Amino acid sequence: xxxxxxxxxxxxxxxxxxxxxxxxxxxxxxxxxxxxxxxxxxxxxxxxxxxxxxxxxxxxxxxxxxxxxxxxxxxxxxxxxxxxxxxxxxxxxxxxxxxxxxxxxxxxxxxxxxxxxxxxxxxxxxxxxxxxxxxxxxxxxxxxxxxxxxxxxxxxxxxxxxxxxxxxxxxxxxxxxxxxxxxxxxxxxxxxxxxxxxxxxxxxxxxxxxxxxxxxxxxxxxxxxxxxxxxxxxxxxxxxxxxxxxxxxxxxxxxxxxxxxxxxxxxxxxxxxxxxxxxxxxxxxxxxxxxxxxxxxxxxxxxxxxxxxxxxxxxxxxxxxxxxxxxxxxxxxxxxxxxxxxxxxxxxxxxxxxxxxxxxxxxxxxxxxxxxxx
Amino acid sequence: xxxxxxxxxxxxxxxxxxxxxxxxxxxxxxxxxxxxxxxxxxxxxxxxxxxxxxxxxxxxxxxxxxxxxxxxxxxxxxxxxxxxxxxxxxxxxxxxxxxxxxxxxxxxxxxxxxxxxxxxxxxxxxxxxxxxxxxxxxxxxxxxxxxxxxxxxxxxxxxxxxxxxxxxxxxx
Numbered sequence: 001x002x003x004x005x006x007x008x009x010x011x012x013x014x015x016x017x018x019x020x021x022x023x024x025x026x027x028x029x030x031x032x033x034x035x036x037x038x039x040x041x042x043x044x045x046x047x048x049x050x051x052x053x054x055x056x057x058x059x060x061x062x063x064x065x066x067x068x069x070x071x072x073x074x075x076x077x078x079x080x081x082x083x084x085x086x087x088x089x090x091x092x093x094x095x096x097x098x099x100x101x102x103x104x105x106x107x108x109x110x111x112x113x114x115x116x117x118x119x120x121x122x123x124x125x126x127x128x129x130x131x132x133x134x135x136x137x138x139x140x141x142x143x144x145x146x147x148x149x150x151x152x153x154x155x156x157x158x159x160x161x162x163x164x165x166x167x168x169x170x171x172x173x174x175x176x177x178x179x180x181x182x183x184x185x186x187x188x189x190x191x192x193x194x195x196x197x198x199x200x201x202x203x204x205x206x207x208x209x210x211x212x213x214x215x216x217x218x219x220x221x222x223x224x225x226x227x228x229x230x231x232x233x234x235x236x237x238x239x240x241x242x243x244x245x246x247x248x249x250x251x252x253x254x255x256x257x258x259x260x261x262x263x264x265x266x267x268x269x270x271x272x273x274x275x276x277x278x279x280x281x282x283x284x285x286x287x288x289x290x291x292x293x294x295x296x297x298x299x300x301x302x303x304x305x306x307x308x309x310x311x312x313x314x315x316x317x318x319x320x321x322x323x324x325x326x327x328x329x330x331x332x333x334x335x336x337x338x339x340x341x342x343x344x345x346x347x348x349x350x351x352x353x354x355x356x357x358x359x360x361x362x363x364x365x366x367x368x369x370x371x372x373x374x
Numbered sequence: 375x376x377x378x379x380x381x382x383x384x385x386x387x388x389x390x391x392x393x394x395x396x397x398x399x400x401x402x403x404x405x406x407x408x409x410x411x412x413x414x415x416x417x418x419x420x421x422x423x424x425x426x427x428x429x430x431x432x433x434x435x436x437x438x439x440x441x442x443x444x445x446x447x448x449x450x451x452x453x454x455x456x457x458x459x460x461x462x463x464x465x466x467x468x469x470x471x472x473x474x475x476x477x478x479x480x481x482x483x484x485x486x487x488x489x490x491x492x493x494x495x496x497x498x499x500x501x502x503x504x505x506x507x508x509x510x511x512x513x514x515x516x517x518x519x520x521x522x523x524x525x526x527x528x529x530x531x532x533x534x535x536x537x538x539x540x541x542x543x544x545x546x
Contacts, residue, residue, distance in 0.1 A: 310400060
């Protein structure tokens, strides 16, 4: 089948490009993380390697490769090596279902700008993200070090706790789109009908959970230096450590892309149909791909912004927020969304949900206050 | 009884609803960091940019000459006595006939050495000197050394160069 082969080649090239973009963005995230940190602290940041320090990631990579690749004597050697590999693998697999753009026709081959459009798209993301904790857990356990193990346990329990609230906030999205396919979710949001308008509470829940899932500040307890030395990667050095750190940045970018897909219209941008009419659908689709990556990078900036603003939570606060804060809130959100679908006014229901939530909290607060005085 | 009325007893009441929700405080904190994101960095890129350290900064030592270009130092040894780190050593020599334009007094330091590893840049030599010969410059620092041979500074590095005379703020 000639056609299948063409599509296969095109998809392979596209996946390669996505791969390269992801890795490049992850590499430069390390640079921008340091730059943003510096700017927020009124400093300049790395500026010695090349103009504005633009070659810093290269220098870091060279440093990482040159370091001694140390494997502790009492570690489980194979699992010790498997840990960072798993982390990296799962981090890179997630991008397969993210729809980067609409259908394009290049050199007579028509294909979607998406790795694979499966009908369980968002479940795939969840499955892979859940697997991602294995990389940390395996690495932490194989190190044969109590601090590593504690970090790994923290990562595992934190990810499990926050996946629940994350899943519940996705359910509200699924109720609106009626499909698990990421492509279908994006298509229901075209022409400015972004889910953020209908799901403000869901977005806040998802954002907070994404921070926890990526092990980013304020939820970076698995690698909490003050308590656990380096956390799960205490024993790691050289490029194995580099893989763990790299996987975190890839996860950041991918979770940004997923958030853009679910809540911010994916590859949609204002004036999409106008561009499609003027320059053709190909150009519009490629600009859409740029728009999605731009949105994802905006989220990466938010991740960094929060990191350099907030201190780390205590572990009981983290668990309390996850189990007693976000899960009831996400259930409430599902009910509000259901009501919105029932009265066919999802945006109004979303706003009403926020109002009811605040009124409820305020009344509850006022009532509980009175009791204490009396 | 309290000694002064300056002590304030802080009473932390129960957190309000807004405080318990964290989000208003988080948004406020993020606004603060964003404000700093766009403000000017305070960094001074040190080797290229240098901050003015004031007219009395105690840096590199210098053995001053007078206006005629004759060395002021008379090798009295008061600086060496004053030096708490015992960094200064010298060998005195009598001035020969015909050397009047080189040395101002009848006795001069043939060898004058400062061990820069010992020196603590306290400036007591400068205070002790009766001839206003030794100073610690405010505009130049002792460079970093990598081997021990470079540590002892002799007269070749210390005596003032008449082409680039050292002037401190406030001097004529």
